[in-house]
Amino acid sequence: MSSLRAKIQDVFNEPACEQNRGKDAKARKKGCSKPLTPGAAAGGCAFDGAKIVLQPITDVAHLIHAPLACEGNSWDNRGATSSGPTLWRTSFTTDLTELDVVMGQGERKLFKAIREIKEAYGPPAIFVYPTCVTALIGDDIEAVCKRAAEKFGLPVVPVNAPGFVGSKNLGNKLAGEALLEHVVGTVEPDDAGPYDINILGEFNLSGEFWLVKPLLDRLGIRVRACIPGDARYFDIACAHRAQAAMMVCSTALINLARKMEQRWDIPFVEGSFYGITDTSEALRQISQLLVKKGADPEILGRTEALIAEEEAIAWKKLAAYRPRLEGKRVLLNTGGVKSWSVVHALMEIGIEIVGTSVKKSTVEDKERIKQILKDDNHIFEQMAARELYAMLSENKADIMLSGGRTQFIALKAKTPWLDINQERQHPYAGYDGMVELVRQIDLAIHNPIWRQVREPAPWDCQPAVREELPSTKSETATLHAVQEFVGTTADDFGGC
Template identity: 45%
Template sequence: MSSKPKIKDLLVESACEHNKGKKSSCNAPTPGATTGGCALDGAQIALFPFADAAHLVHGPMSCIGGAWETRLTPTSWSGRDLTQTGFATDINNNDVVFGGEKKLAAAIDHIAASYAPEAVFVYSTCVPALTGDDIDAVCKHRSEKHGIPCVPVHVPGFVGAKNLGSRIAGEAVLQHLIGTKEPEETTPFDINLIGEHNNTGELWRYRHLLEELGIRVLSTFSGDGRIAEIRTAHRAKLNVIVCAKSLVSMTRKMQEQYGIPWISCSFYGKTDTSNGILAIAEALGDADLIARARALIAREEARLDEKLIPYREIFAGKKAVLNTGGNKAWSIASALQDLGIEVVATSVRKSTEADKAKAREYLGENAILMTNPATEQAKVIDDTGAQLLLAGGRSLYTAIKKRIAFTDVNQEKKKSYGGYDGLLVLAEDLINSLQNPVFELVDRKAPWQK
């Protein structure tokens, strides 16, 4: 039986607000959409934080460069971090003509013998998808031979963009890993973190607070994740979507199959971190846990507020434009508001309808929701008089042209802004940007120019 996902089913998600009672597709592919990253990129981004698994790209060598090592997803895994090794079958012309299944089987054999991974993710790319290589059969046979899960992930780039690739990755994990192993023990407060990639260590900014309350993270998908843990994820009492709304399909199906309820949280800034911790405690439904969560939140907020006093004095009256994606359109905006910065505009180009509604709720009616930030953000900066631009690296040039401070808050950033302490890191970086003379000097004419 093929494990290929039904793309049409993944595009229409009943758990998304804007799909209820409608036939409209969710994140349907559009011409040119893969220029921002294809389905393979999305699947690799979603699965790469599993450091104890080998990630094998079945396709031409060029395909491996799309998402490999593009994000800082640190791991506390004590063994060999296999995400630092690029595996590919390197399909050539002969494999196109005669088939690449033997080469794929040999590659899995080599990985199992030489690296001893806990699992092997096999990513199907455009070429073997077109030539018809049966990666399901190869993976099934090699799983039986080596005694480890070999998971086929059907993500040829032509099926859609990164968001869809993340959904397909979730489908593969749900079908081949979750529910295949029982945990050694369970607790009343076991949760799964879904869509937490631990970019720059953000998971570690708040996980210790959950553990202090007695809330155990049974598994993560997939930040600092372990294959053995995700296999036991069906025994959790609650799923918590942290970032990737593309994985809402996964949480809905886990609720249908295993009866696990789910909520969505953000851990950027003081307000959202507090709300997230309390929401988890309330969803678990224990009165004593809720009381202890409130006490922990009060303690952490008081500690943070005292440290933020000098920062808020500097940020008073400052305006910012935010150009990032997904739920960061409102979650990072919330963090900026915690610092006393007015967010006058945010990008919602990659946001869901729920994200857009939340951005409007957080920023108010007068804020600008940019649907095409590449062409809008320069004019927005002029119209609003913003002093800060927070975005990905490509927007640095807009900040230089407009001579305003810039901070990189995209997934390629080098520092963690999650949790209470992450807000202090963000505040320090913003002050450094505001006080950096380069943004005032870089676009100034030379003394000898008229």
Template identity: 50%
Template sequence: MLNRVKEAFQEPACEHNQSLNKKGCAKPIPGEAAGGCSFDGAQITLQPIADAAHLVHGPIACAGNSWEARGSLSSGPTLYQYGLTTDMNEHDIIFGSEGKLCEAIEVLVQRFHPPAVFVYATCVTALIGEDLEFVCRKQSNLLGIPIIPVNSPGFVGNKNLGNRLAGEVLLDYVIGTAEPAKTTPWDVNVIGEYNIAGEFWEIHSLFQQAGIRVLSRITGDGRFAEIGWAHRAKVNMVVCSHALISLARKMEERYGIPYFEGAFYGAKETSISLRTIARLLKDDQLEKNISALIRREENKLKQQLQPYKRFLQGKRAVLYTGGVKSWSVITALQELGMEIVGVGTNKSTLDDVFRIKNRVGSEVEFIESGGAGRILKTVKDKRADIVIAGGRNMYTALKEHIPFLDINQERHHAFAGYNGLVRLAKELVFSLNHPVWKIVGKKAPWEEAPFNGDENK
């Protein structure tokens, strides 16, 4: 496990290792995992594989991680929504619990009949030296299905490191283990897209209209078997490079599959991603199909956005998110006529920051750290009209009477693709124009008109 963690820190495709000093990614420091630990990151990546069983080997509190608040949807199986855990107690920690783990695996296989089981290590099981690989190998031979160890205990690093370690698990145990019934010249994999609020379905619809075939979903609305034949794709599209860039790079080295990073937030980014896929697939007919699709969708979009753009024109926003959304959502907001006055960069790569600067210039406030306090200060200093961030900042904004829109994993609206931009515009208008802002701005009735009667009556 130690070698695997070191390898993830030294990922050559990460911008931290492309500088002259090549120090590698930042090492974990105490308290760093407060925003999501490595175990949490591994579950975020793997649990959208909807037909597999996901077993947490650790105390029951670890099973109640932030995943249960995330909006990854499935078009079929629902096994991924079950909270499965070995529920370790003090006795198990003292005397070991490998036997308990074996029994738990057997019970869930007999009950659910999954195609595979992912078993997640936690801080406790790693510290007491549970041999996860041995148990999984033994049970896999006994039960005849893949039992896959996920060695990403929380203390080794933050959530993004866990994402990468989960990618290594897929590469070591899943990808290349199956063959598709057929292949086509237009097969692509979508990597690092988790189908939050059904966003992948918007992307998939566009692909189908253009003639692109999604061979494997890694991992939103994914299935275990299809990830097994991901090595037969012709192109990999990485939606969030901070999470799974190592997986894409190693698939290029091992299987010769080119990859690129793209996004589907906003019409411009969606069109660029579609054109890039066509260019990498080197198909003239596909390029014609995509050009026709883009013209049709963009023309339709102009008509749909007109009433919303009139209201949103000139509105000022603070965007506090990370990864691909830190720069791609900026493009979407600018297409709606909004001005970005503050951007969170604490979870963004150097490439993400470069893209942000190209889109907003140097006048914008970059919020590298500080959380709620810095967000509120930026809103006040820049006279922002709305905060667009994750759910953990919602109550901070609302208590200060600032309109808020949830853009992260907990949201219930799909903002990807051309149709997603229309939804984003609607939600922004609803948030900014909600009647509650007029109400909270008024004085209470007893403040407007002092009581002149007898207080004793």
């Protein structure tokens, strides 16, 4: 546990983080983690954050050393995809029970599980995740992993990020530390070249990375490792031979990018593949970094030619949507890199941003938003569900873009909604992704269902009474009885 505490303090003191550098020494030691909510499930703890970062490594077996519920809460809560191996889709856990804890069988059960995975699946590596229970009872995960690696002849990587040590963001960084300590640099490639790069913080949600990689391929740029989206263990082990790197989400793996620059002289730049302008700028920055590292400067010209060609195609496709979407108002309830990159992307086609959240956004993210919107009134740290509903029900936005947790607020307010978080079904990165995002917004806003759900319900309307009064005494008596009961007269009856 002492080594874990040292790692946590090292992650808290992150010199590459602008927000961390702005704190005094006392505040810096406290780090960025928020107090955990007892009983919170997926999305709240360090274990969940570590699993999010490492599970998209597709050919690795991910073994959770914990009671079954720990794995149940964290498994498959992101829409990452694979172009090949499917082992990462298999859930492995030691399923620790109360009897195992009382009898001290945790370490033996873990070793047995590693052996069974090795014999049944033969993966290139096994990642082992302790959780709160196994960390508290003192199971020596690192010793078991080391012994298993020697016995079975394959890497067994301990990912020391039990849930109680901090937030999901801290778990992201501890996962990066595990890669640095046990994976990156352990294999020497025989095909290193001057155009090799790493992409860090790209999760390949809904296959988004597959919209970006063809652009890099056309420039002759090889992605040595995309961490973690659609990654392979061997690629990450060889990632130290890349010439440059791009950070897509700095709050997740900034420590990995900085330490790879220190150890192996791999410069990195932060960018985004959301939106036409940002995608073009990201391609330029990558090419410029490679030239600084010794690549042929002619790649700069090829990059500009590619950008001009792809932008022309994208703008031509978007022209059909501009008359339908120009002036439409969008409320963004997301965070991180999407809080500014998606804002910029939507404003490019004339959509108005009425508000964007900056939850989980860095200081640099917030500064970018201020530069883009030029108005702090449209920026909110976190909006309560009641406030979101009030804003939507008062028709201050034509659509809300958010994650699945707030979709029912929009639906209750009878407002179109589109998922842009990790559970999304469509890729929005790159030039083609921007066109797809605009297409989905157009489909959502102009879906005829919204006109129907906003109409009064049939039970809210009283049927109109015909002008002719009943002619028989029985019918007249019945009508008078009904009118007396509801406290109305015949003149009060009418339609909606």
